[in-house]
Structures are given as C-alpha cells and as structure tokens.
Amino acid sequence: MSKFKKLVLTVAILAMTATGLSGCGGSGGASGSSEQLNIGVTSFADTLEPTEQYFSWVVMRYGVGETLVKFNDEMGAEPWLAESWELGSDNLTWTFKIRDGVKFSNGTALTADLVKASLERTFEMSKRASSDFFQYDAMTAEGSNLIIKTKSPTPGLPGCLADPLFLIVDTTVDTSTFATDGPVCTGPYAVKSFDKEKCVVVKNENYWDGEVPYNEVNIQVIDDANTRAMALQSGEVDMAVNISSSDLALFEGSESFDINSIASLRTVLSFMNQRGPLADVKVRQAVIRALDRQTYADNLLHGTFEAGKAPIPPSLDYGFDTLKDENAYNLESAKQLLAEAGYADTNGDGIVEKDGQNLTLQYVIYDSRAELPILATATQANLKEIGIDVKVETYEYTTLLDMQENGEYDLLIWNVITANTGDPENYLKEYWKTHTDENKNANTAGYSNPEVDAVLDQLSTEFDTAKRRELVIQAQQLIMNDAASVFYAYPETNIISSRKITGVEMLPADYYWLTKEIKPAQ
Template sequence: MKAIWKKTAAAALAGLFMLAAAGCGSGEKKNSQKEILKVGVAGFADNLESASQTGGLAVIRYGLGETLAKFGKDMQVVPWLAESWKVGADKLTWTFTVNDKAMFSNGNKVTAEAVKSSIERTLSLSVEASDWARIDSMKAEGQTLTVRTKTPLPGLPGVFCDPRFSIVDTSVRDRDIPHLGPVCTGPYTVKSFARDKAVMEANSHYWKGPVPFKGVEILSFDDPHTRAMALKKGEVDVAAGISSGDLNLFKDANAFRISERNSLNSVLARLNIQPGRPLADQRIREALAFCLNRPAYCKVLLRDTFIPGGPVLAPGLGYGYNELMQLDACRRDVAKSKKLLKEAGWKDTNGDGIVDKGGKNLEIGFTIYTSQAELPLLAEVVKADARNVGIKINIKAADYNAVEQAEKSGDYDMLIHTGMTLQAGSPQYYMNMYWKSNTNGNNPHNTSGYSNVKFDALSEALSVEPDPAKQKQMTIDMQKILLEDTAVIVFGYPKTNIISSAAIANADIMPCDYYWITGDWQRSK
C-alpha cells in the first residue's frame, strides 16, 4: 500500500509579542486571558437541544448539562445528580434519590418533580430514549423519584447516563433552546452558540461550588491540522481529537499534556442496501469487504493508533472480538473479491480497469466528512484497494452536519460513521439503532434497508434475558450475523485523546467520550 499521509509543515512562532502600553494594560490582560479557557474541537453540533443525539452530546461535552448518573473511568455507572438508587424485589420499581444540593443554573432547586418533568420531556422528544427506558410510570416526592418500567431493566441507571437524559428545568418556557440550550445544572452556561464558536460563562449557582474559569470558548475547526496548530501556537488551551499525524507536535511534556486511551468507538462504513443501490447485492458488499487491507490501514497509515476492524463492537467491551476476527468475513482475500464480482456478472469489458455490466461501470459513492484527519485518508486507501479489483469509489466530502443529514435520509451508497459502539450503556441499543429492522418507520436510525429476522429475534430475546453469560453469547451471535451479511464494514477502533497546554490540569479523556469539559478542569497550580 502506497503511503499517502502528507503532513503540512508549520513555521514556529519566533518572537515574543510585547505590549507597548504602560501601566495597567499588560497585567490585566494576562489575568483576563487566564480566566477564559479556550478549547478546540471538530464541529459536530448545530444546536443545543439536549434531547437530540448531537445536541445532547454537546450539552454534556461543553460542561452545560448533567445526568442522574454517569460512566466512570472503568465504565461503571456512578452517581451524578442522583446520589443513590436501588431496584425493588419486583425488578420493575426503581427509587432514585436526587442530591439535595443540586441546583439549576437559574437558582431553582433540582427536585424529584423537576427530574420527572425533565425525563418526560426527553421521552416526548426522543424515540430512542423512550425505547431504551421503557418507563411505565413515575412518581416524585421531595428528592425521591420512583420509576416503574414496563419490563425488568437492570441497566436503567446506564440508560439515564445518556446525554439525551440531561436534567433540564422545564419550568422555563421562553428560552431559545437551539442557540442557548436548556437551563441545566453544569458548571457553565451559554452566552452564545453557533456551530463554529460557542461562548460560555461560569454558572454562579453551580451546586458543587466555585467554577474554575470565568468563561469558556469552544472553537470549531473543520480542518484537523488547523486544530492541532491552534493548540501548538497557543490559540487554544485544549484540543480534542488530535490526529495521529499531528501527535508528534506535542511531545514536549513541559509544554503539553497528552491524555490518550483506547476508545469504545469505531470508524465504519454504513452500507445502503436498498433496492437499486449498488450494494443491494450481497456479493458486491462481500467483494468490497474482502478487497480491503484493514490491518495495514491501522498499522501503517494510522500508525498503530487504531485496532483493525471487523465486528461492530469495540474490543474493549469484551464481546468476542478475537473470536469473531477469525471468521472469513474479517479476512482480506483479493482473489475471492474478484471471483464474487465475476459471479455477480461484473467484468471489465472495455479495458478501463473498472468492472461493468449492461454497459454501466460498478461505481459506489462514499460520503465522508473531513474534520477528522483519518477519514479522508481511509477513504483514499479504500478507493485504491477497491480500484485494484475493479470497483470505482467516488468520494463525496461534506461537513459533518451534511453527512449526518445524508445518513438520516438514506441518501448514500456508503457513508462514514464514527462513534461509540454502545448507546445508553448498552451495546444492544447501539446495534438495534442501526441494524434492527425499520418496520413502518419504527427504527428511523436504520436507513440502510438492512433487515434480518434472525438478528431481530436475537435482539428481542436479549432484551429479556437475565443471564449475563447468555447475554454475552447473544451479543456475539448478533455481531456474527452482521458479518455474515456484510451489513457494515468496520475499518477500526481508534484511540482517543485530549491534549492540553501544560498550564491546564485534569483535562483527561474518559473511556466514554461524553465527558470533556468539567468542573475539574483548571489552571495548573
């Protein structure tokens, strides 16, 4: 495989900028700058509706909202706004005790009634949240919230960790939520929001005490190298998601701090198998998957910052990665790829290197976004490997929000997707969202047309299975079905990082990448 990584050289800043004004100007400006935290990110959200997928993620990541519980350093569910919870002997009735100190940013107390109203709002706005929580009824009394589910749901506290369940003050009815977000409980509040820049202020009512910064500015950089250089040059204090090609810029431990770990994320291609699409023929999907050299992509191109892909769930979740990687569906086999194309009636009749049938070349559109440096690189090597067996890949680059809209509408052949391989703390919810049958619009996230009765049956059985060992095997079997059907192509599972100036303390990446800016981020002593 030809090396295609091209790194842009950047000149270092040489001089020290000196203020000419005498007296009060210099010291006051420096102190003011220290009070504002600047964070560089890849733009991903165009609104702050907490009950939506991307809006909810922004609300949590930007330090605006909090949920009843959250995922800890080992993905265990730990208290946040709820100080404790328990389930009754009937396995249906849950009691959550809301922290008596919790307060919204407008000074209103977070009572169980406020939490109940917030959850009801989420359930009314989010189909996914309603499906996950399966709530039959709720009752609030003081700081005690009683939740009864329709079926036993041992993972309910994990469901409430999802950003869609950020607790918001529903008594506020005249707020511009898309641009200011709801009234939440986090350390910061919104002053202004746009996709390219968000400005936050300290929450003067933060229930955990004084907030480290007077304000936070979130700057979005669609070009990943520009984001890295902004950190290198001191234009931002912290940057999330620095690409493998730029990590060497931050080797100086006296100047920068790197927080990096294997993630629970995947980078994959969603495959549209609706009738009339080129990938509707399983032989074409298999031919494409067999021709790709995913181990080389991860080791050479991405410099060992990815684990080679195959199954849909990240290795760190413990659902049979090593076992599933032994299946034929996870191997590279160029000869088999060419054979499958021939069996499907595709061959190169005009010598242009692309197989054709009925006078039409086999061409597949590949929709990607470019704010993650690895994605254009992956697209190019996929294009090269596919061309080697006679498939033409047409790369269609767009911004994140345009790609998200294409995914929602089903307007794609093949589409890049990055994200966590579990939803609401469950890999089952993640798999259901994208591959369980979409019958009469009941699963709107599955726009691919994929449907398998065995997969659906396993999903239904898993939802009521109490035995952890059987749950694990069912989850492995569901992944196996997706591999056998070539319902998706997983390129790999990336490491994830947050890199900060040495002047910033506690900017740590968590295994669940919901959590970025917290009240723990502060200036180094």
C-alpha cells in the same frame, strides 16, 4: 501514549443499587476562579437544543449539562444528579433518589418533579428517545424520588439515563430559547453565547459540586485537525480534543504539553445500503475483502488505530479475539466474488459492469474527523483494484445525518461510540435491528436478519451478565457473516493540553471534555 487496553465493563445493571485563547487567565477574585480558559474542539451542533440530533453531546461536552447517572473510567454507572437507584422485584419499576441541594444555573432548585418534566420533554421532542433507549408505562415523582416503570424489563436503564440525550434541563423557563441561548442545566458552566464557530460558557454561580475554576471558557470550533494542532502549538488554545494521528508526534516528548490518550469505545465503520448493488451479499463481501484494513491502521493512521473486523472494539470484553472474520483482506477472492455475482469488465475501462451498468458506488462522508477522508480515499483506491468505481462525496455532518436517515447513499462512513449506555445493546439495536414503523432506528441501510432481531430481543430483557455477553458475541458474528457493514478500525482518542492547566482526562465515555477538574496548574 497509552497502548490499547481492555476495559472489562461492569454492565450498568450490576449497579442495580448504588449509593449514593493563550493564557490560562489572570488571578481569581474572592471566589478563587481564574479568568479564562481556551479550548479547541470539533463540533457538529447547529444549535444547543439537546433533543435535536445528537446536540445533547455538545451540551454535556461543554460542561453545561448533567444527567442522573454518569460513567467512570471503566464505564461503570455511578450516581450524579441521582444519588442512588434501585430496581423493584417486578424488574420493571426503578426508583431514583434525586440528589438534594442541586440547583440549576438560574438558581432554581432541582426536584424530582423537575427531573420528571425534563425527561418527559426529552421523550416528547426526541424521536430517538423512546425507540432507541427505553419505553416507560409511567413516570411519577414522590418527594425526592423519581419512579420509572418501564414497559418491559430494561436491564441497562441506569446506563441509558447516562446518555447525554437525557441531560436534565429546567423546563420552567422559556425552553424555545435553548437552541440559540443554550439550555438551563446544572453543570459547572452556563452558556453565555453560542454560534457554530464558537461557544462561550461562564461559571455557574449556583454549582452544587464544588468550586468552578474559570470565570469564562472560550470553546473554539476548529474542525480541521491540523489547524487544531497549530492552535495548540501557538498557544491560541490551552487544550485540544482529538489531535490527528499524523500530528501527535508534534507533542510527544514535549515539556510543554500533556497527552491524555486511551483506547476508545469507538468503531469507525461504513454502512452499506442494501437497496442497490450492495443488496447482493457477494458484492458486500467483495467490498470488505478488497480493503486492506491492517495497512490503513498501521501506516495511514500511524498505529493509533487498531484494524477492524467486528462491530465492537477489542477495548471491550465482547469476544473480539474469538470472532471469525470470513472477509479478511483478499483481493483475488474479492475479484472472484464479483465474477460470481455476474460482474465483468467487458469494455476494458477498468470498471466491472452487469446488464450494461457500471458498478459505481456513492460514498458519503464528513471530514470533521481526520481519519474519515483518509479511509474513504483508501477505500476508493482499493475498490478500483477490483473494478468498482467509488464516488466520494463530502458533506457537513448535519447534512450527512439527513442522508443517513433517508438512506441516500451506497456507502456512508460513521464514527460511533459502541457502549453509550454502559454496554453495546443500544448500539447493536440502533444500527442492525430491522427498521420498521414500530422500530424506527438508525438502520436505514435495509439490513434485516430475523436471527439478529431475535438475539437482540433476548438481549433487551436479559439481566444475567454472562448471558448478555454471549448474546452480544452471537449478534456480532451474525452481522459479520452477513457482511452487513465495513468495520474499518478502532481509534485511540485523546485530549492534548498545555501544562499550564491540570485535571484534563479523556474518559472512555466521550461526553466529559470540559469539567470542573480542569484548572490552572499551581
């Protein structure tokens, strides 16, 4: 199993100009495709409408959707449906040359006009698109070129367009059926059937980028990590995504399975709602200092996570080792901070109170990722040691999204990719820039710091790579100093596969699970 490694990112702006269930199936026919592949995954999608919630991630993970740009194994932006792009001298006008010879799964040829229509649909239907990624003044199609003029300089636009939200769909069909039947896209596979428990995809006969290995792929949603591991062991599935740390030993050293594991770009964190008792910075500091994050990583998570302290993981080159953590584990300091905030256990019940109110926190979690209940339970135990009562409540992911959007929590757990556009700009802006009517981001915890806002505003228009790095480090330190969120740990991520198949690769961008490279072993 690989150790955590540095992924020194080449920010997407440096590429301003780019050139462009058991068996693995019976024998294939004249096409060379094999019959069937079975995989086990976690999924949060109620539908396959890509503009709803984060469901576009699922569409791409299932080998159905593709974007203009994709990321390589070092998170560099590379051509995909766009064969090249360049930025004009005004730092606003981008020209993307759309690849010739691409067809949607229904046989319709991909054109710049259809790419334009797809992106316009995304902006129209998704509230996240314009505010969280970029805004444009004009979008035009001229021959094979798509020209996007942004409202302000947007250094990371190619990386933005690599996010699954911007996967390209055929808008000439009845798009109202996308939710139930899946969107019409350009990927190696097309949706045959879908429900929340299982999605079946079939070979895209019109695929543009080589042979598609399987006639059919059964994608089973197995949210429980232990059950997912058992399904892989038994041969019910041929590969499984994100086996839990406690089950990895079942496959290590096996002659029957391959483990593809890397240091991820993810951070496991908890938002702290600053409209209740966590409005007091001393209480937030006490919460963080009471959490033994190193023990969580080493023991509870079996060394497959690195202990957290900062918004961005050490797998990315954004100053992790230089950032100062003023809220490292210190129970006595945590107790002292609560006392300074006016809390005391006056009735001897083990819970501190203030003005007659016990310090009780509602902790909202989802459990489709194995580490989240573990971390929530450990948090509950650690905070009890300093007199804070924590009520852990488990919800389905889609419900949790609604609660997050509405600020209905004290603590809310999150596992998120920190560089979904090639660098952390959007991640930082989405969760720690002040939430306003104009900036309707996901920062619903009430956190606001004008210094952070100013740094992030500067970052959004800065093209120099070294200066961008400095600004990211500065923003992180300010967020840490404010004790804005709990940063628990940084996970490895994995795909474990039977040796009956080859071509399985877990990439830093957690979008590419089922690909045309996965095929039967010879």
